[in-house]
Amino acid sequence: MSVLLTLNAGSSSVKFSVYAVAAEPTLMVEGLVDGLGPDARLILRGQDRAPLPLGPTDHAGAMAAILAALAPVLAGRAVAGIGHRIVHGGPAYGAPVVLTPEVLDQLRAFIPLAPLHQPHNLAMVTAAQEAFPDAVQIGCFDTAFHKGHPWVNDTFALPRRFHDAGVRRYGFHGLSYDYITDHLRATDPALAAGRIVIAHLGNGASMCAVRDGQSVGSSMGFSALDGLPMGTRCGQLDPGVLLYLMDQGLSAAEIATLLYTESGLKGLSGISHDMRTLLASDAPEAAEAIDYYVFRIRRELGAMTAVLGGLDGLVFCGGIGEHAAPVRARVIEGMGYLGLTLDAGANDGDARQIGGGPVPILVIPTDEERVIARAVARSLTG
Known part of the structure; x- marks a missing residue:
């Protein structure tokens, strides 16, 4: 075999x-x-x-x-x-x-x-x-799912020659988004054809606005640093901060280490990059790191809803999205104006549908490996 x-x-x-x-x-x-x-x-x-x-x-x-x-x-x-x-x-x-x-x-x-x-x-x-x-x-x-998204989500407001040279927004976690959208087509075709925000929350984290199965907005851009704060990555950052750090004498290598491996939940808390550790901690720094993480997700949720022109569904996936019920609860708190209402019992029980309002809130375990396996099988079978 x-x-x-x-x-x-x-x-x-x-x-x-x-x-x-x-x-x-x-x-x-x-x-x-x-x-x-x-x-x-x-x-x-x-x-x-x-x-x-x-x-x-x-x-x-x-x-x-x-x-x-x-x-x-x-x-x-x-x-x-x-x-x-x-x-x-x-x-x-x-x-x-x-x-x-x-x-x-x-x-x-x-x-x-x-x-x-x-x-x-x-x-x-x-x-x-x-x-x-x-x-x-x-x-x-991981970038393939976002290829072909609208030009306004593909470019930066830099001279056009940089875009032509490849300095553009690519988006990431595409294998995860590919799996989730395909899963929805099989299990809920009506929802799959609508306006969905998918939150892939893990050590790496991003959010994607999907309309009829197509990416129309991503929180990540040119690199895997942009958007949400992550385990050790900073997320969105004023580029002026980088200019300041350069003026302070930091080299490009030192700045890269700072942004990729010393920031995010780890940097904010000074304790750990692991959400499980932070949720179990009594330290105020741990609580503040989680506060910032949740705040940025909520802010991005509003932005993605604006990109879509409305919201028909929200999906959580990734290690934190699938397993950290307290984080999901805090993201949804006060989001009734978007049609999102949490079913606390379902959320605490890690049910598939955790929303009690008009807009379904789903927790779907992602499976990037199956997306990869399908691609290999197609190549082998022609």
Whole structure:
């Protein structure tokens, strides 16, 4: 039996899956290497096995651990294709593509636009090519879902030559938004054809305005820094702050470290980037970090509703969106003017529909890996 793999390398984890090749791929096993750094662990989901401590582990070590864990599953099976999440496809790539040497050279040029993700995404491609040299390698892009969104959401008010050179708003988390919109088409076609705001809230976070399944607005722009505050990323920032920091003597590298790895929830709280830790903390700094996080989501929700000209549905997804009921409750509080009213019992019980007002509020677990697997299966089956 032929199988396909998916590899989704994030800044702090690597998710992986094995699927049987079919028109609709059949999941066989999935898991992740979580907490990359000093205390990483490997988790196989749906199996009665405790997480496997890995100790200090980087992305290369994660790949080795994944291959070792999958060895019994892959024994006697041909790996026909491997799908990779690639965060930045730049202006060139709006659909999954075979990762040839020429394509990989182009994607390396986008590393400065997504330094927390793109290097790890491409390192996984190299590792997978070495482990499975005969498998087709397919890249699936987080920016692709937003390609073709309106020009006003594609540009900055800079001289046009910068837009022509690729300095534009790309948007991210597209694999997640792709899955959610496809799921809604299958389960609620009327809602899927309407005006929906999707909030992908996790260590990385963004929001997307979707009309009839198409992206018409995104909180993220040129890089994965813009919009909402995140675990360690700042979110929207006055560019004048960067000019000031440069005048204070900070180098470009120091500013990049500040914005990508020292800011967001971690920087505001001084405690942790993890929402679970902050919700459990009594420290006032933790409360203030959550206050800011919620405030920015509420502000972006209003902006996305304006982009859509109204609101027919709100969907929460991502690690925080799916599991942090207190955050969802605080986002919805006082939003009755948009038709949003929380059903507190449903919210606390992590139900699929948590809204009691005229506009449905849904919690839908996202599945980026399935979107990748489908793309690989289409490539393999023609």
